[in-house]
Amino acid sequence: MSAPLLASVLFPMPVPEPFDYLVPEGQSVSKGMLVMAPLGTRTARGVVWSVRPLEAKDKTRKLKAIKQVLPLPPLAHSSLDFVDFVARYCCHLQGVVLRMMLSTPDALRPSPTETRYGPREVSELRMTPARTKVLAVAQGGHYSASELARRANVSPGVIKSLCDAGGLIATRRDVDRPFAPPNPEKTGLNLTPIQLDAAKALIGLVEKNKFAAALLDGVTGSGKTEVYFDAIAAALKQDAHAQILVLLPEIALTQDVLARFARRFGAPPAEWHSERTAPQRRRVWREVFHGRARIVVGARSALFLPFANLRLIVVDEEHDGSYKQEEGVLYHARDMAVARAKFAKAAIILASATPALETMRNARLGRYAHIRLPARPGSAVLPPISTIDLREHPPQSGRWLSPPLIEAIDQTLKQDEQCLLFLNRRGYAPLTICRACGAKIQAPDSATYLVEHRYSGRLICHLTGYSIPKPAACPTCGAKDSLHPIGPGVERLSEEVTALFPQARIEIFSSDTAKTAEEVRTLIARMERGDIDILIGTQMAAKGHNFPHLTLVGVVDADMGLHGADLRAGERTYQTLAQVAGRAGRADKPGRAILQTHQPDHEAILALCSGVRETFIDAELSLREDMGFPPFGRLAALIFSAPSEQEAQNAARDFVAAAPIVEGVDVWGPSEPPLGRVRGRWRRRLLLRAEPQIDLSAMISAWRTRVKLPKNIRLKVDIDPYSFL
Numbered sequence: 001m002s003a004p005l006l007a008s009v010l011f012p013m014p015v016p017e018p019f020d021y022l023v024p025e026g027q028s029v030s031k032g033m034l035v036m037a038p039l040g041t042r043t044a045r046g047v048v049w050s051v052r053p054l055e056a057k058d059k060t061r062k063l064k065a066i067k068q069v070l071p072l073p074p075l076a077h078s079s080l081d082f083v084d085f086v087a088r089y090c091c092h093l094q095g096v097v098l099r100m101m102l103s104t105p106d107a108l109r110p111s112p113t114e115t116r117y118g119p120r121e122v123s124e125l126r127m128t129p130a131r132t133k134v135l136a137v138a139q140g141g142h143y144s145a146s147e148l149a150r151r152a153n154v155s156p157g158v159i160k161s162l163c164d165a166g167g168l169i170a171t172r173r174d175v176d177r178p179f180a181p182p183n184p185e186k187t188g189l190n191l192t193p194i195q196l197d198a199a200k201a202l203i204g205l206v207e208k209n210k211f212a213a214a215l216l217d218g219v220t221g222s223g224k225t226e227v228y229f230d231a232i233a234a235a236l237k238q239d240a241h242a243q244i245l246v247l248l249p250e251i252a253l254t255q256d257v258l259a260r261f262a263r264r265f266g267a268p269p270a271e272w273h274s275e276r277t278a279p280q281r282r283r284v285w286r287e288v289f290h291g292r293a294r295i296v297v298g299a300r301s302a303l304f305l306p307f308a309n310l311r312l313i314v315v316d317e318e319h320d321g322s323y324k325q326e327e328g329v330l331y332h333a334r335d336m337a338v339a340r341a342k343f344a345k346a347a348i349i350l351a352s353a354t355p356a357l358e359t360m361r362n363a364r365l366g367r368y369a370h371i372r373l374p375a376r377p378g379s380a381v382l383p384p385i386s387t388i389d390l391r392e393h394p395p396q397s398g399r400w401l402s403p404p405l406i407e408a409i410d411q412t413l414k415q416d417e418q419c420l421l422f423l424n425r426r427g428y429a430p431l432t433i434c435r436a437c438g439a440k441i442q443a444p445d446s447a448t449y450l451v452e453h454r455y456s457g458r459l460i461c462h463l464t465g466y467s468i469p470k471p472a473a474c475p476t477c478g479a480k481d482s483l484h485p486i487g488p489g490v491e492r493l494s495e496e497v498t499a500l501f502p503q504a505r506i507e508i509f510s511s512d513t514a515k516t517a518e519e520v521r522t523l524i525a526r527m528e529r530g531d532i533d534i535l536i537g538t539q540m541a542a543k544g545h546n547f548p549h550l551t552l553v554g555v556v557d558a559d560m561g562l563h564g565a566d567l568r569a570g571e572r573t574y575q576t577l578a579q580v581a582g583r584a585g586r587a588d589k590p591g592r593a594i595l596q597t598h599q600p601d602h603e604a605i606l607a608l609c610s611g612v613r614e615t616f617i618d619a620e621l622s623l624r625e626d627m628g629f630p631p632f633g634r635l636a637a638l639i640f641s642a643p644s645e646q647e648a649q650n651a652a653r654d655f656v657a658a659a660p661i662v663e664g665v666d667v668w669g670p671s672e673p674p675l676g677r678v679r680g681r682w683r684r685r686l687l688l689r690a691e692p693q694i695d696l697s698a699m700i701s702a703w704r705t706r707v708k709l710p711k712n713i714r715l716k717v718d719i720d721p722y723s724f725l
């Protein structure tokens with residue numbers, strides 16, 4: 001008889017660690033298996049985290065036994081290691097991170113089945129016009145009863161009676177269909193010699209069959225996607241069970257992009273993002289878990305899918321700010337993707353036209369292979385970027401376009417070409433002020449100003465979504481018609497452009513005008529067809545859309561992102577403006593980009609105009625090095641929130657008082673953040689800076705166990721913060 005075993009089981013719920021259970025005699029249990037085990041008064045599903053022989057010290061413990069081992073393959077060890085890592089690194093509960101992986105419990109059961117009907121040969125069948133229509137449709141394929149009735153345009157009763165009469169045969173099949181396998185032998189577009197070299201380098205990386213990382217550094221339109229497609233094909237060829245994950249910013253996950261995958265590999269990839277329905281998620285999760293979904297294209301949470309044999313990860317637009325998860329477990333999907341690849345001993349490709357400074361430094365240090373794609377294929381070039389100094393060419397009072405930019409728009413329209421005016425501000429005006437008493441209209445529960453949206457007639461808090469109809473009188477002093485908009489949003493800009501170019505067809509592209517994926521698609525299609533002359537867009541318009549007739553990009557306020565005091569202000573401005581400028585011009589039509597700015601000598605603006613990115617990166621990196629900021633040091637933010645300002649302040653102060661003295665760690669704060677109050681809760685922030693060799697996560701976790709916070713205090717730990725509000 002073998003020695004009794006003890007299994008640690010982690011449950012996908014807010015628990016800090018696994019619990020111990022006895023393994024029933026004769027039961028075979030191993031790491032990664034899904035089991036049912038007693039938890040309190042009920043039985044819960046969990047994952048076996050480790051198994052060891054029962055020791056003498058365990059004999060006195062009252063251990064319960066595992067109830068059932070679910071008849072499923074175990075989760076890959078690399079997935080378990082990844083959960084451990086994310087929980088430790090992000091200072092969050094292990095069980096909560098596991099819950100992110102087991103996000104779709106329905107997928108653990110077999111697929112539901114459905115009945116479908118097809119034609120059957122019978123000699124004696126009384127025919128009616130309705131039955132004839134049904135049989136005609138059924139000749140073309142098997143359908144469910146409701147689908148068959150809909151397609152034949154008959155009542156469901158016709159289907160039933162036809163079935164009873166023997167004219168239709170019913171078959172059952174799984175609702176969740178397997179994904180068609182991709183075909184790695186299918187050839188892609190013809191690559192240029194430079195692209196071929198880049199593809200070869202990436203294929204070499206994949207063929208190492210171990211952890212290896214590369215930065216695929218290519219300007220907009222240089223063919224990055226086609227190049228990493230070759231690496232995906234190589235991974236598929238090398239291992240008949242290889243799985244590939246391609247991460248994209250949610251906003252870039254368009255049908256257009258998915259169709260490119262389908263064309264290249266002969267089958268659509270599995271899709272994972274927030275707009276997927278529950279049945280679609282269930283199907284993807286199950287197929288990924290069983291190793292049958294080979295290519296997954298998804299937003300950041302796809303990183304937590306339970307891959308059976310992950311061989312390659314691609315993080316496209318790796319610099320994109322949306323990879324940072326700002327709710328729940330705060331993680332950066334790019335950084336976590338590198339960890340996921342390490343645990344899976346897989347290759348990872350980070351692709352960008354404007355790589356993050358952290359990534360650039362890793363490439364310069366040789367930790368990542370640096371693969372460059374310098375130019376667009378063929379004759380196309382990146383558009384020239386120039387500035388308009390707003391100090392010399394101010395717009396008219398209450399207007400936002402300077403005379404030289406208006407002139408450029410006019411020229412473009414006369415050539416029958418399109419303009420994009422970029423202003424990353426939704427609504428009509430970011431601030432509403434009372435001219436009688438000077439009050440600024442604020443949200444009642446957050447330290448934010450309400451933004452006027454004139455189309456909807458409301459004042460909206462962009463942080464929480466709180467909104468009120470625009471009041472007729474000042475809420476503070478009661479003065480009538482005294483509320484005055486300050487500053488521009490896209491709606492106000494549209495008003496100005498309409499007055500200047502009354503003949504032009506003008507549209508706004510923002511999350512207010514294009515709320516769903518379908519609305520985005522429609523708007524993009526109309527722009528591509530040339531149904532729009534001037535597109536006024538927020539961030540949404542900056543990403544990845546290729547408009548063949550767009551030759552002028554005007555950035556209305558290039559300084560907007562530079563006002564922020566956070567360490568990435570310059571970097572983010574550079575990335576956003578480079579991306580939006582890259583929308584102008586294509587192979588046969590050269591374009592240009594014009595930036596309106598008060599700071600034409602800012603490093604980021606100079607680098608954009610000169611086209612020499614390296615000078616900007618050098619300047620930013622040396623600044624960060626002087627400050628000891630990432631990537632030369634570590635940062636973490638601790639955010640305390642409480643129902644009252646005093647409680648938030650006290651909690652943060654008491655926490656600081658208990659700070660461990662660690663050499664090489666600075667503790668700054670508590671300070672009142674720009675967002676001092678959110679949804680009625682008052683906030684205080686601490687910022688921690690540490691030397692790179694210090695394990696800041698471990699230090700914070702230990703620190704937290706030493707301080708007992710009052711029940712009404714919430715503490716959020718943000719390792720590598722991107723938001724400083």
Ligand SMILES: [Zn+2]
Nearest residue numbers: 434437474477
């Ligand atoms: Zn007033």
